[in-house]
Amino acid sequence: MTARYNRVLIKLSGAAVAGPRDFGFDPEALEHIAAEVLSVAEMGVEVAIVIGGGNIFRGNVGEAWGLERAEADTIGVLGTVINSLMLRSVLKAHGGQEVRVMTAVPMNAITEPFIRLKAIHHLEKSFIVILAGGTGQPFMTTDYPAVQRAIELRCDAIFAAKHGVDGIYNNDPKRDPTARRYRTIGYEDVVRDNLKVMDQSAFLLARDFGLPIHLFDFERRGAMTAILRGENPGTLIGPGTVADLE
Secondary structure (H helix, E strand, C coil), rough: CCCCEEEEEECCHHHHHCCCCEEEEHHHHHHHHHHHHEEEEEEEEEEEEECCCCCCCHHHHHHHHHCCCHHHHHHHHHHHHHHHHHHHHHHHCCCCCCEEEEECCCCCCCCCCCCCHHHHHHHHHHCEEEECCCCCCCCCCCCHHHHHHHHCCCEEEEEEEEEECCCCEECCCCCCCCCCCEEECCCCCHCCCCCCCCCCHHHHHHCCCCEEECCCCCCCCCHHHHHHHCCCCCCCEECCCEEECC
């Protein structure tokens, strides 16, 4: 069976590697990530990954300590590098796939610098490419560089893996038991109703370039391979999609 997409970018949060913990790493969570990512690669799909750093350092901690925002964001960038190196190690330990970490901030002793055409070449050779360090600049979440890199690398879609959230709803499902999940929804519907998908600047960039976004619960095993088989286990936002509730 031919996969729905040829090349995807998976956006993971720092919470994905922390599991039930507030900070740090959880072995079971790392095992789950490795299994899910490798299952996508085994379908012949080219995989890029961007992972956050919230399990190591969060912006609200910097605010509480009185850190300057630019300084706090630099610490957060380093957190994404640590997570990327950890993820590379786990993926390498569980599969025969070649895995490269590329950073926006030069760290030549431990990673490759991000060079767009080189990253594309790695993907064409079926290497898993982990993109760390954001864009190398402060004042943005990892959502924006995830969308930017997806566009730069000619990805067919971005898989926005959420922690404990299985899609976009027409109301808060924690407060309203009658809330219904959108199978699909249009970009303009999200903007008009101020629905929370990702950082707004990142979402608008995806909209402007017609990049499909699949938002789903990463804790659900097989969610990404289901998407690649043509299903929508979460919510799809993409060109030409309209609001369709369950």
